[in-house]
Amino acid sequence: MKKSLLALAVLGAFAGAASAQSSLTVFGIVDLSVNSVKNGSITQKSMGSNQLNSNRLGFRGTEDLGGGMSAGFWIEGGMSNDDGTPGGLNFQRRSTVSLLGSFGEVRLGRDYTNTFTNVASFDAYGANGFGNFSNIYASTPAGLGSGATTAVRANNMVGYFTPGNLGGLYGSAQIAAGEGTKGNKYTGFRLGYAAGPVDVAVAMSQTDLGTADKYKVFNVGASYNLGVAKLLAQYDQRKYGALKYTSYQFSTSVPLGQGEFRASYAKGNAEGGTTSANDASLLGFEYIYNLSKRTALYTQYGRLSNKGASAIALGGVSTGSGFTSTGYGAGVRHIF
């Protein structure tokens, strides 16, 4: 969905090296929706960003270095367009420089972690909206009190990504410097296989917290595209000492002419310590009507049931625990 809008010739070329094609792309997404979320008996109406895709503004480019090699950069920041991004534009969604060649890609900077990329890849929603899996697996109980900051992205990371010609095999490995901050030191890998209608991948990581226990994540997902529908399933497990949070999700996306229907069911199970009763389940639906490749109208619904001390809300205001959180809304997403 992040297609190139600008492709502009670079003036001049390196003396002695073959001249090269280059591009600079300004890109982004504005996604705004009108929502209502009810947690227990408390209802709040709101305007939301990010419900179909995450709002963003970015700049990226590649430079052909000749000899099959290229360099690239990618800086991308989030936006909350409902209130104009009062915290200001940063580039914390992604901030990288890369060298690419027949060997694959070496990427330096702030980026998604492998274990997050894997989960988002096998969720019909990606990681957005009321029904998406991250509502459960990345929620507070799943952090297990570890203080790890690497659930979605990591700073100071060196990553390696395999090239695209390995007969369907793909993979990546990442290591992030802690720089003396607890919860930042990440090591992870991802390995997958995609061919025809099949895609399956596994990812593992650990975050060094400078304590005896490390925060460990393992997940595996698979999808199969039947044509009339794509079926996705995945399993995620997080551990920190005696604590464990296990979750799984089944989801599907069904193309319907210019539209698309998505549905999902997910469940999370807490074990160990005092979190044992903190289970949660999530049911979600979404319908998207594409006005063009870039502009879509959508509506969505999610219902999250907390058990015991679990207190996951789909937004809005909540008190206590064990409540049911339901959210629905409708919006417009425009890609530029």
Added chain:
Amino acid sequence: MKKSLLALAVLGAFAGAASAQSSLTVFGIVDLSVNSVKNGSITQKSMGSNQLNSNRLGFRGTEDLGGGMSAGFWIEGGMSNDDGTPGGLNFQRRSTVSLLGSFGEVRLGRDYTNTFTNVASFDAYGANGFGNFSNIYASTPAGLGSGATTAVRANNMVGYFTPGNLGGLYGSAQIAAGEGTKGNKYTGFRLGYAAGPVDVAVAMSQTDLGTADKYKVFNVGASYNLGVAKLLAQYDQRKYGALKYTSYQFSTSVPLGQGEFRASYAKGNAEGGTTSANDASLLGFEYIYNLSKRTALYTQYGRLSNKGASAIALGGVSTGSGFTSTGYGAGVRHIF
């Protein structure tokens, strides 16, 4: 003044729908001036942003969806170029996504409120510089202690704007979700008529503060273009419980070859409670010399007289109340 500088073809088009023209525009204004402001006996020299137009950097674009419909986005942030915008670039000037068609425009996000748009439209200066009306009507006494955050813009807003083919009639309606924050819940409309040299419009709004009293704004303005000069007049009233602030302004802009001369007189009157003596008046002049359509040199002067407890300053440092605030300066404005 926000004309399109870039217009770049988008690669690719939606399968099954008519291909479409699209554009992405990077735009902005850098306006810097050297100023001196004297409040009572205290004089301060400074470099100022925003004295002729508000400094900004923005990204906007439209996509033709076929069938007379289009989609668009607009993200725009303020800059203080005298010090490099230390708070960082956000998009709080405007942050919207729109659907447009023969029905008009539906716009979601952070945007100007109707009651602000109306006032700025009938001020020869817009809303910038030493002489501009907002120095009086949007100043502290006019807030009436209400805590409303919607004097200029509102978050979480759904707006509707009429199409351009209603025989000179134009209008808009806006509603903004409060999201549980006092002073954010805005409802307002604007209705106007423009034909030939005449333009007249009225706007009303109320902001729900979660208290018994609402913050209410009403204003009406008119302009007539004689050719040798444009004459503008307006009236603005703000109420909160027993408190009321009423102000009016007369202004004019006179084209002089490549230049333009502007002058204004405004007066504000406080009633109710302890603010009764807080009147203020403002006299302003401005001369603009256009080096091109985009680049201008300008000089301006404003003199604001406070009465009683009124303590409005045109900048700089001030103490006490009832003082006279005079400001003058000269600057360069460059639109890109």
Added chain:
Amino acid sequence: MKKSLLALAVLGAFAGAASAQSSLTVFGIVDLSVNSVKNGSITQKSMGSNQLNSNRLGFRGTEDLGGGMSAGFWIEGGMSNDDGTPGGLNFQRRSTVSLLGSFGEVRLGRDYTNTFTNVASFDAYGANGFGNFSNIYASTPAGLGSGATTAVRANNMVGYFTPGNLGGLYGSAQIAAGEGTKGNKYTGFRLGYAAGPVDVAVAMSQTDLGTADKYKVFNVGASYNLGVAKLLAQYDQRKYGALKYTSYQFSTSVPLGQGEFRASYAKGNAEGGTTSANDASLLGFEYIYNLSKRTALYTQYGRLSNKGASAIALGGVSTGSGFTSTGYGAGVRHIF
């Protein structure tokens, strides 16, 4: 290195004036490296930004006004791409509007100060990396407790720059309004001569702190390009009351095919008050391999020896004073 990537025609032209070429350029640098710094016995590994060039994102443009005159703007902000610039994008690297003609350039806004520009011009590294001179001359002891904020850039500045046709002579003068803030009020000039292989320049400034003593900087530098190597030397002196910090640097850059080798030695000497023993010296090396004009791999090394109470670190974590700080690393720099 800041060459134009985009050059786009502006639509429309000023009525009555000659139409004009204009450009808007989006530009930047992403430079990331893997580093190790050891201060005394404490070693820290990290990912760093800015080690070869300062990371940045900017927008700049010029407008031809006809008659040999033009207008321009330049807004440029720093980025820390190792962590995605959590503080957000601002334009504190440079934020200016200019008028240019046969008379030279008048520039308003936030910009480099003359005394900084001069020092960076005669350092083979510019002002980046483990070996660069600013590690010594701009470090804490060199600030002399003055609180001046003008060591590198100043807000609220009006600058004048000579045109390029003065037979090798070049110069600039700058004055910055204090706006009531101590340490902001800057006055400075720079005067130089460049012809063939020779470049020599001097700069002086004083910052008015609202106290009896002013913070005064003087520096002078020279370079000679032998072809096989460029030799650079400079001297910098800073005074605040009885305190004085004097430093000098010798550096060289040697082109080696597609690569370049740089080396330097610098020394700083503190006098007056309790800072007398705070001397420091710095040895640096750097090798750059250019994959293209825009993309380079590099490695660098610096060794800074503190004496007495001097406690300058090349990064990482340090305690106490008088330690030796050594840093080395390797990285990728990509200009867009």
